[in-house]
Amino acid sequence: MVERRIGVILIVAGLFCLTSVIMSLYSISTADWSTLGLYTIGLFQTCSNSHCTKNLYAEINSEANSPPIFSKRFYNAAPLAIVGVLLQLIICFLCFLTAFMYLPPKPSITCYITPLLTFIAFLFQFLTIIEASYGIHLNSRSSSIFEITLVIQLMIIMLTFHAADRIRQTSNVQYV
Numbered sequence: 817m818v819e820r821r822i823g824v825i826l827i828v829a830g831l832f833c834l835t836s837v838i839m840s841l842y843s844i845s846t847a848d849w850s851t852l853g854l855y856t857i858g859l860f861q862t863c864s865n866s867h868c869t870k871n872l873y874a875e876i877n878s879e880a881n882s883p884p885i886f887s888k889r890f891y892n893a894a895p896l897a898i899v900g901v902l903l904q905l906i907i908c909f910l911c912f913l914t915a916f917m918y919l920p921p922k923p924s925i926t927c928y929i930t931p932l933l934t935f936i937a938f939l940f941q942f943l944t945i946i947e948a949s950y951g952i953h954l955n956s957r958s959s960s961i962f963e964i965t966l967v968i969q970l971m972i973i974m975l976t977f978h979a980a981d982r983i984r985q986t987s988n989v990q991y992v
Contacts (some may be wrong), residue, residue: 820984823915829975830911833934836968837904839942843958843965844897850952850959852884857952859862859894890951893944897962904969907933911976915985927983931976938969 843849847858847868853866861868862883872885889975910930945963948954954963 818915818979818983819986822979825975825979825982826915827912829972829979830915832968832972832975833904833911836972837901837908837966839961839968840897840904840965841900843908843962844894844901846958848956848958849962850868850954851956852952855883857884857886858958859897859948878916886951889947893948893951896940896947897944899938899942899981903933903937903940906938907942907972909977914979927980928977931973931980934969934973934976938966938973941966941969 844859847856847861847863849859850857856863857871860871862871863869864883869883871890872883873888873891874885876887907930910933914927914930941962945954945959945966948959954960
């Protein structure tokens with residue numbers, strides 16, 4: 817097992833990661849990323865007061881249509897968000913696994929896999945924000961929640977790097 821202090825850091829990182837997954841799933845599933853007149857827009861659907869329709873895509877934005885038509889770049893935002901959430905689930909599992917499992921006497925560079933995956937998930941979710949901003953103005957609740965998950969992921973990156981470095985230091989592994 818890892819030291820108690822490192823285990824606590826990893827458990828906190830895992831709980832932050834689980835919180836980030838829940839918040840990301842909430843924001844992805846709602847149609848509240850942007851408000852445009854009578855419409856609220858999400859990654860998958862556009863809703864008015866009475867009904868929701870799947871997003872329509874064309875070469876350029878056409879906000880004058882009813883419902884609005886979005887740029888094809890906006891179409892890429894949803895898959896990027898889903899991949900980011902799946903990576904976060906793997907990271908959550910790895911944080912809890914590392915906190916409670918027995919480490920070999922000389923862990924190698926593998927203790928840095930969790931922070932690396934966290935950084936990759938952060939990049940996927942950051943790209944989601946970039947791609948979504950090509951199609952809509954990010955001015956509503958779900959986009960703000962998704963941006964908060966990016967801040968939480970930065971905290972997870974710091975915690976997991978700290979834990980990985982402490983694991984490497986306590987195992988006295990020398991790198992050449």
